[in-house]
Amino acid sequence: MDLTKEQLLVTYRKMRMIRSFEEKLSELVTAGKLGGFLHLYAGQEAVAAGVCGRLDERDYVSTTHRGHGHCIAKGVRAKGMMAELFGRSTGVCKGKGGSMHIADLEAGMLGANGIVGAGIPLATGAALTCKVKNTGGVAVAFFGDGASNQGQFHEALNMAANWKLPAVYVVENNGWGEFTPTEFVVPVKDIAVRADSYAMRSDIADGNDFFDVYEKAGLAVEAARAGEGPTLLECKTYRYYGHYVGDPLAYRSKAEAEKWKTERDPLDAFESRVVGDAMLEAEELRRIDGEVTAELDAAVEAAENDPLPDPASLYEDVYAQE
Amino acid sequence: MAREITVAAAINEALRIALEMDPDVVLMGEDVAGGGTREAEGTDEAGGIMGTTRGLVTQFGNERVLDTPISEMGMLGTAVGAALTGLRPIVELMFIDFLGVCLDPLLNQASKLRYMFGGKARVPLTVRTVTGAGMQSAAQHSQSLYWITAGIPGLKTVIPSNAYDAKGLLLASIRSDDPVVFCEPKGVLFDSCDVPEGDYIVPLGKAAVSREGSDITLVGMGATVKMALAAAEALAADGTSAEVIDLRSLAPLDEQTVLTSLEKTGRLVVVDEATPRCGIASDIARLCVTKGFDFLDAPVGCVTAPHTPVPFSAILEQAYMPSPDKIVAAVRELS
Structure with a gap:
């Protein structure tokens, strides 16, 4: 594995930030401090961190309604995200987007998306831009098992394969599409096989193992940069929270979730690997835990005290000023 | 050139x-x-x-x-x-x-x-x-x-x-x-x-006055502008002077050009190829009654397609579409 100590520390910080960010949001909702629909990414951190670990400033990602993790992994700052979720004018989208539309184009983050599957063609278009402008960039679409049943998925993959676009399609199969088990609505065992219809390369990674995702994402990104066209990378993983915050989770057994959390946790797995192999020391990780907690507490405090949007801004940014 | x-x-x-x-x-x-x-x-x-x-x-x-x-x-x-x-x-x-x-x-x-x-x-x-x-x-x-x-x-x-x-x-x-x-x-x-031959733009959001007139305003868009111009010609033979507005841009809508014409003529017929509900014609009618009410000397006329799908047979399709004759009839109904 070609990871330096610095990269491992950065990776752990991202995964911890994602986990703590989502836990903090869950607390804030319970305390009645946040409104709107929130879909938490906890449990899937290794996918966002593993794939984004292969990307740089030339590259783009699009994501889903469950998009906070991809934002953090692509470099969007927690402070601006938290202010956005509090609906403040200092939010990364000036309080106009919220959780389901959080975006930061400067970080190459093309937005969370409230429409299942809609981020897939957006990333495909970004890949077309990279190709036409010859930037060397790659575009990654993150989406769930549910989105792989959408027409947008099939239409975009067909086009991207046909045009050999520098794209990577990352399907995070967490076993649940909203409240429905994936096996109820997807007739294939591995979503990766859907790539065969488009003569597209595919791969399957353990989505709870950062190192497996990082390795396979590396192959996909490298192929895309080399002009060999797109890859469909399926990452098998698990969603810790319900579909949204407040979901009573009546449809899912507690035992199933507990098993994933205790036996397959991506942060635990990362730690035991890096500490076990003496790549990092546990104290270094605890120090990061403390820094992340402090950063998040500061982000919440700032967001709570930041100004609300001016009501007149309701009318702004519908059209360009021309 | x-x-x-x-x-x-x-x-x-x-x-x-x-x-x-x-x-x-x-x-x-x-x-x-x-x-x-x-x-x-x-x-x-x-x-x-x-x-x-x-x-x-x-x-x-x-x-x-x-x-x-x-x-x-x-x-x-x-x-x-x-x-x-x-x-x-x-x-x-x-x-x-x-x-x-x-x-x-x-x-x-x-x-x-x-x-x-x-x-x-x-x-x-x-x-x-x-x-x-x-x-x-x-x-x-x-x-x-x-x-x-x-x-x-x-x-x-x-x-x-x-x-x-x-x-x-x-x-x-x-x-x-x-x-x-x-x-x-x-x-x-x-x-x-x-x-x-060269490069030029027509700005978005600006309607055009395709024909000046003083007795009635005909508002068209796309193919209905040509129908409105033909109707204006027929009306001129009767001594009715019709002004024809070409919306060109449906969004943003150039409300001012429509209202200025309505202020001059006091009567307006809007002609739209689309079906009648929830459309541009009803939008123009709304503009007339909300911002041009004091200018109106008659109800706003709407010549649109009927609330049906578009038929195949040529005779049915002709019956479906607006036409200069339908516009002239709508104008006469207002006077």
Whole structure:
């Protein structure tokens, strides 16, 4: 594995930030401090961190309604995200987007998306831009098992394969599409096989193992940069929270979730690997835990005290000023 | 130098200029290259369903003139993503009826990204699409669904009535940093008028006074402008002086030009190829009663298609469409 100590520390910080960010949001909702629909990414951190670990400033990602993790992994700052979720004018989208539309184009983050599957063609278009402008960039679409049943998925993959676009399609199969088990609505065992219809390369990674995702994402990104066209990378993983915050989770057994959390946790797995192999020391990780907690507490405090949007801004940014 | 060319040729010319002037412009759609770049096989390119893109793939190549699969949703969504990241795509949606399979990229993506992202995104996308009846293409290839896109905040919708405006409005649409739906009405696609050879724009959001008059205002858009002009001619023979307004842009709507004319004439008939409910005609009627009530000397007249699908048989299709006779009858009803 070609990871330096610095990269491992950065990776752990991202995964911890994602986990703590989502836990903090869950607390804030319970305390009645946040409104709107929130879909938490906890449990899937290794996918966002593993794939984004292969990307740089030339590259783009699009994501889903469950998009906070991809934002953090692509470099969007927690402070601006938290202010956005509090609906403040200092939010990364000036309080106009919220959780389901959080975006930061400067970080190459093309937005969370409230429409299942809609981020897939957006990333495909970004890949077309990279190709036409010859930037060397790659575009990654993150989406769930549910989105792989959408027409947008099939239409975009067909086009991207046909045009050999520098794209990577990352399907995070967490076993649940909203409240429905994936096996109820997807007739294939591995979503990766859907790539065969488009003569597209595919791969399957353990989505709870950062190192497996990082390795396979590396192959996909490298192929895309080399002009060999797109890859469909399926990452098998698990969603810790319900579909949204407040979901009573009546449809899912507690035992199933507990098993994933205790036996397959991506942060635990990362730690035991890096500490076990003496790549990092546990104290270094605890120090990061403390820094992340402090950063998040500061982000919440700032967001709570930041100004609300001016009501007149309701009318702004519908059209360009021309 | 100006010469007489058709609306279709004017569109082709605008596309060529846009592709020549800006390397970020790409053209995508079903059959837009249409088998082009295979001349060695003795074949020729189709250039789209109406031939409006002929010659472009030969000049600009397959990298910038892209034939897409018959996947309207994937193609439009991809174009939105390309626009968001620095290209300036022009998409040909063969007929506006096909919005039925690809509304999301316009409704929930292109129109909303700038706003949802706090003004930090731009989506310079142009969607060209054929609208309207008159070619016996029946219920799924003849609708005038621009009322759908005109009703979506964040989108602009324009519809030219002549070749001069078609070229200038299309160049303005392509250069706009907002997503624009550019309608190509069948009823005027092969009508000709004088068009300058060079580069020029017709600004979005500005209506035109196509004929001045003093007794009644006829408001048209796209193919109904020509019908309104013919009606105005017939009315002139009776001693009624009709002013004809060409909306050109449905969103944003140039309310002032309509209201100024209404203030002068006191009467107004709006003529729209679309069905009567929830559309541009009812929008104009609303404008008249909310902002022009004091100018009105008579109820607002609406000449539209009926609330039915578009029929196939030519005689039924003629009965469906607005016409100069129907406009004259509507005017007489008001006086």
